Amino acid sequence: MPMIQAKNLWKTYGDNVVLERLNINVNAGEFITMVGTSGCGKSTFLKMLLGMEVPSSGELLLDGKPIRTEPDQSRGIVFQQYSVFPHLSVLENVIIAREFEHSPLLGKLFGKQKRKVVDEAKALLESVGLSHALHRYPHELSGGMKQRLAIAQALIRQPRILLLDEPFGALDPGIRADMHQLILKLWQEHQLTVFMVTHDLSEGFYLGTRLWVFDKLRRDNQAPTAYGANITYDLPITKRSAEMPAELKKITQETNER
Structure with missing residues (x-):
């Protein structure tokens, strides 16, 4: 059984749909990096994993059971602000x-x-x-x-699960590189399952074993909050490299053009 499962997961705030129709499976020991434009639901999903937010509909499961609606020992989190x-x-x-x-x-x-x-x-x-x-x-x-x-x-x-919400965004490049090595070492030593939000695609590719891109599959310019984001790309990363592959470069270009 996967460690984490989302089944037809939706998150809304009144008429504002943040996430919709999310279906994912994550095995223990994976390092999931999440990228996407601001406001596309990455941090909201992280908060649901922590228990700070609850699904509006659908299921979010840990070991086949609904995730507890408050933080507990199984989940630790690190924010950008110390x-x-x-x-x-x-x-x-x-x-x-x-x-x-x-x-x-x-x-x-x-x-x-x-x-x-x-x-x-x-x-x-x-x-x-x-x-x-x-x-x-x-x-x-x-x-x-x-x-x-x-x-x-x-x-x-x-904790079994470590949640990272843009933890290195405020750091200088040299310090950031040191933190990359540290988090990879701790991930392996503590046998963690990691979910990390980042705005840096190259960082997401370098650190993760799997990279998710959050974006909206459908849009309505007359009602911009009517539809929520989903995972539009789920990319397995089998080789660690500082170089970004062509597929990620294309995603970066598309994101910057919006």
Whole structure:
């Protein structure tokens, strides 16, 4: 059975149709990159995977069962804006999720349990290259370091699915390239299933094992919100390369002309 299934999935907000007739299967371990014009439903689909949004009709299934309507341990997310707590150190930012998991009322752990969580957090921070910054605060970190911290926050609860919403869009090219290598390493080491929204087609092709292009299959200029987007291209990527294939260049051209 596929890990994720969408069956005739629709998402609407009143008369505004965002997604329509979406049917997909995703197996565990795939790295799905999603591209398309702004407002075509990529982030909306990501939010439905997280449980922040619910389908208007149709089904979105995880292991054959409807996805829970609130975030849980199986799904972690990293946004473009750094979702870190400014009053906590790097180490504290990572362990807080585990503290609230084990102690929902106090948000604190003690003794052996605390030491175990701290050791887990330190190992994870080492894997994302932040072992030298355990006691720094977010205002003392660069943009790339903050995003590494956000990734560590998402992974500390050992999710099966990692959701990335344009996580590298605000980073400089050199830092972005380093983050690409990091996310590929973590994907393999943690055996994750990844869904990533990006506006950069070459990034989507380089990182993903499968690239989805979201676009509308039908349009009405008199009623621009009457129809929603679907996945117009579902491209398997069998070879990692920084070079964009001809088919993707054509899609880029079509997107830029709109």
